[in-house]
Amino acid sequence: MARTARGSTQEREKKRICSVCGSDSFYEDPRRGESICTSCGCVAEDHIMDHGPEWRAFTTEERNARARTGAPMTLTIADKGLATAISWTNRDAAGRSIKGSRRAEIYRMRKWQIRSWAHGSKQTNLRQAMSEMDRLTSQLGVPRKTKETAAHIYRKALDKRLVRGRTIEGVVAASIYLSCRIHRIPRQLDEVVNQSKIKRRELGNCVRLILRYVDVHVPLPSARDLIPRISSDLGFQGKTIKTATDIISQARREGITVGKDPGGIAAASLYIAGILEDDRRTQREIAEASNVTEVTVRNRYKDLVRSLGITMR
DNA sequence: AAGACGAAAGTGGTTGA
DNA sequence: TCAACAACTTTCGTCTT
Numbered sequence A: 001m002a003r004t005a006r007g008s009t010q011e012r013e014k015k016r017i018c019s020v021c022g023s024d025s026f027y028e029d030p031r032r033g034e035s036i037c038t039s040c041g042c043v044a045e046d047h048i049m050d051h052g053p054e055w056r057a058f059t060t061e062e063r064n065a066r067a068r069t070g071a072p073m074t075l076t077i078a079d080k081g082l083a084t085a086i087s088w089t090n091r092d093a094a095g096r097s098i099k100g101s102r103r104a105e106i107y108r109m110r111k112w113q114i115r116s117w118a119h120g121s122k123q124t125n126l127r128q129a130m131s132e133m134d135r136l137t138s139q140l141g142v143p144r145k146t147k148e149t150a151a152h153i154y155r156k157a158l159d160k161r162l163v164r165g166r167t168i169e170g171v172v173a174a175s176i177y178l179s180c181r182i183h184r185i186p187r188q189l190d191e192v193v194n195q196s197k198i199k200r201r202e203l204g205n206c207v208r209l210i211l212r213y214v215d216v217h218v219p220l221p222s223a224r225d226l227i228p229r230i231s232s233d234l235g236f237q238g239k240t241i242k243t244a245t246d247i248i249s250q251a252r253r254e255g256i257t258v259g260k261d262p263g264g265i266a267a268a269s270l271y272i273a274g275i276l277e278d279d280r281r282t283q284r285e286i287a288e289a290s291n292v293t294e295v296t297v298r299n300r301y302k303d304l305v306r307s308l309g310i311t312m313r
Numbered sequence B: 001a002a003g004a005c006g007a008a009a010g011t012g013g014t015t016g017a
Numbered sequence C: 001t002c003a004a005c006a007a008c009t010t011t012c013g014t015c016t017t
Helices: A009-014 A060-066 A100-118 A121-140 A144-159 A168-182 A189-195 A200-213 A223-234 A238-254 A262-276 A283-290 A294-308
Strands: A026-029 A034-037 A043-046
Touching: A043 A223, A121 A144, A121 A168, A121 A189, A144 A168, A144 A200, A168 A189, A168 A200, A189 A200, A223 A238, A223 A262, A223 A283, A238 A262, A238 A294, A262 A283, A262 A294, A283 A294
Parallel strands: none
Antiparallel strands: A026 A034, A034 A043
16 A cells, blocks of 8 residues: 555655556655656655745846845735734843833734724634634645645635624635646545535535635546545555546547546546556445445446447456 | 445535525 | 435355356
8 A cells, every 4th residue: 555655754755666566666746745756656755845935036136136034925824924023022132131122112012903903894804814724634645735725715705704603714725626637636525514614515515605706716526536546555556547548538529427426436447447457456446446336436447338338358 | 255336315515585 | 304216235146267
């Protein structure tokens, strides 16, 4: 199982080798936060950390203008992580205590900062939302970029007053789910429901609401995006994964994937690919890894074989 | 005996009146 | 709000390897 096999950090730094095919060549996908073996396509490591800056620059001037120290600017903190806080200790930068009129001035500044900063209803909402977002994204293990997009969607939803009359948790969970779909990270609605305290129905409603009123372009969930995850769970060979992907592309062209659960399509195509490439798994194993039942695997597999004219031995 | 297959009945979501 | 519907699940008996 490539997904679970990982050595110590030092070991990985010394020489990393794919536990499935033995190759030492990896492609790091910072969008998904995954490291993928270039020869067999299995996920060698997930949740990898991105050490780069949060901005992009195309010229030296741009780079000089944007470079700064401190934590990255981020939408996932209510004040974008850039606010200056006035300390409660009446001391200056050198540690000397501040006296007299200067002290009174700082006291007034502190008072107004707190009033303007923490007491707006939007800020209060964002604070709660961002802490919920922190919790949920780390439970689900989504990369920083995806969390950032989720925060962006949430801010838009808040601006359009969609959170009113709904729970913050619901809208946060919906933002994360949609962001995962935008970044083509396979997190299913049920996974998000399992990690949060909201009901499936509520999440579904929030997702629909955001899709309708917030200007976001979200691609439909595709079976192809589920393939790397399922196949690395079951340790399929590279050629089997490729065949399965081809089957999905063909099925898509034939238009037999619409309205069907992508999990079922992914499972069935892997099952067929396994038989064709002599890399078999039982229907039960595949069904379990794809979160569908054996019956669904069977039904989709029959559909695919019939519509694509695949002949099996 | 394990795995594959298929039928029947039940469930939760979507759509249109 | 409700009925109709498609997709999917659960369950169980039978066939195949």
